[in-house]
Amino acid sequence: MSTTYVFNRYGGPEGQELVDRPVLEPGPGELGVKVYAAAVNPVDWKIRSGLLGQRQPLPAAMGREVAGIVTAVGDGVDGYAVGDEILGAVAPGHGGFAKHTIVRAVDAVAKPEEVSFADASTIPIAAATAYDGTHQIELEAGQTLLILGVGGGVGLMAAQIGKVHEFTVIGTASESKRSIVESTGATFVPYGENLARRLREIAPDGVDLILDLVGGDALREVAELATAPRRIISAADPATAIELGGSALNRSTESLAKITDVIAYGLVDPHVSARFPLERAGEAIAAVEAGHATGKIIVEIIAA
Ligand SMILES: NC(=O)c1ccc[n+]([C@@H]2O[C@H](COP(=O)([O-])OP(=O)(O)OC[C@H]3O[C@@H](n4cnc5c(N)ncnc54)[C@H](OP(=O)(O)O)[C@@H]3O)[C@@H](O)[C@H]2O)c1
Numbered sequence: 364m365s366t367t368y369v370f371n372r373y374g375g376p377e378g379q380e381l382v383d384r385p386v387l388e389p390g391p392g393e394l395g396v397k398v399y400a401a402a403v404n405p406v407d408w409k410i411r412s413g414l415l416g417q418r419q420p421l422p423a424a425m426g427r428e429v430a431g432i433v434t435a436v437g438d439g440v441d442g443y444a445v446g447d448e449i450l451g452a453v454a455p456g457h458g459g460f461a462k463h464t465i466v467r468a469v470d471a472v473a474k475p476e477e478v479s480f481a482d483a484s485t486i487p488i489a490a491a492t493a494y495d496g497t498h499q500i501e502l503e504a505g506q507t508l509l510i511l512g513v514g515g516g517v518g519l520m521a522a523q524i525g526k527v528h529e530f531t532v533i534g535t536a537s538e539s540k541r542s543i544v545e546s547t548g549a550t551f552v553p554y555g556e557n558l559a560r561r562l563r564e565i566a567p568d569g570v571d572l573i574l575d576l577v578g579g580d581a582l583r584e585v586a587e588l589a590t591a592p593r594r595i596i597s598a599a600d601p602a603t604a605i606e607l608g609g610s611a612l613n614r615s616t617e618s619l620a621k622i623t624d625v626i627a628y629g630l631v632d633p634h635v636s637a638r639f640p641l642e643r644a645g646e647a648i649a650a651v652e653a654g655h656a657t658g659k660i661i662v663e664i665i666a667a
Pocket residue numbers: 404405406488489492511512513514515516517518535536537539540554576577581598599600612614651654655656657658
C-alpha cells in the first residue's frame with residue numbers, strides 16, 4: 364500500500380487526510396516512483412480550495428513536485444530503469460505527498476548525485492518556474508529585474524538566477540526576510556507604504572522586468588515602474604498582469620533540465636526552510652497557505 368495525503372472535499376483544510384491506497388502500476392510513458400521528498404506549492408491549497416475549478420474526482424491526492432527512485436517503468440519509456448534517482452512533476456490524477464506516485468517520463472529528469480532529494484523535490488515546479496520567469500523576456504547583464512514576493516519558493520531562486528546572469532535584482536518581501544534576500548545579492552525592499560516611490564528612488568529609470576509572485580494590488584501599485592507594460596510577467600495573477608499590458612508566466616519544456624544543471628553546479632540554492640514528515644503534511648501545506656513562506660517547505664518521506 365502507499366500512504367497518500369488527499370483531500371476529500373473542495374474547500375478548507377478540514378477535508379485533508381492521510382489514507383492508504385494501492386501502489387499503482389505506471390501506464391504507458393509513465394514511471395512508478397518511490398517518493399523521498401515532495402515540495403509544497405501554493406497550487407496545492409489552490410486546487411483543494413476549488414479556486415482553480417472542481418474537476419478532479421475525490422478523494423484527490425495532493426502534492427505536485429517530487430524526487431525519488433524509479434520502482435517500475437511503463438511501456439514505451441526509454442532512458443529510465445528501476446533504481447534510477449529522478450525528479451519530476453507528478454502525473455495528473457496522482458499526488459506527491461505519498462510513499463509512491465506516478466510521474467510521466469517526459470516530465471522527469473535524472474536527479475544529479477550532488478543534489479539532495481530534498482533540494483531536488485523543489486525543482487520541477489518552483490525552480491523551473493523561477494527559470495521561466497527570468498527568461499521569458501531576455502534581459503542583458505546590468506538590466507534591472509524587480510521580483511515581487513522575492514522571499515518565497517520561486518522568488519529566492521529567481522533572484523539567484525538573476526544574479527547568475529548579472530542582472531541588477533531588486534526584491535520586495537516582508538522585513539523578516541531581509542537577510543535571506545540580501546544573501547542572494549538582491550537589493551531588499553520591504554513592502555508597505557509608498558512602495559512605488561521607494562522603488563523609484565532605487566531605480567529612477569524604472570525596471571526592465573517585473574516578475575510578479577504576489578498579484579493584485581501589490582502588482583498594480585508598482586506596475587508603472589516597468590519600462591514598458593509588456594515587461595510585466597505574473598505567476599501569481601495573470602489576469603491583472605494582462606490587464607496592465609503584461610502577460611502570464613509561460614512554462615517551457617526546456618527549463619526543467621536547464622535549472623537542474625544550474626542547481627547541480629551549486630549556482631542556485633533552493634533554500635529548503637522547513638521539512639515535515641508525511642504524517643504532518645497538513646502542517647506543511649498550512650505553512651505555505653498562510654502566505655508568508657520563506658524559501659521552500661517540503662514533505663520529507665524518506666530522509667536521505
Ligand atoms: N504558473 C505557474 O506555473 C506557477 C508556478 C509556481 C508558482 N506560481 C504562483 O506564484 C506565486 C508565488 O509562488 P511561491 O511558490 O513562490 O509562493 P510562496 O513560497 O508561498 O511565497 C510567496 C511569498 O510572497 C510573500 N508576500 C506576500 N505578500 C507580499 C507582498 N505584498 N509583497 C511582497 N511579498 C509578499 C510572502 O512572504 P512575506 O509576506 O513574509 O514576504 C512569501 O514569501 C503563487 O501565487 C503561486 O501560485 C505559479
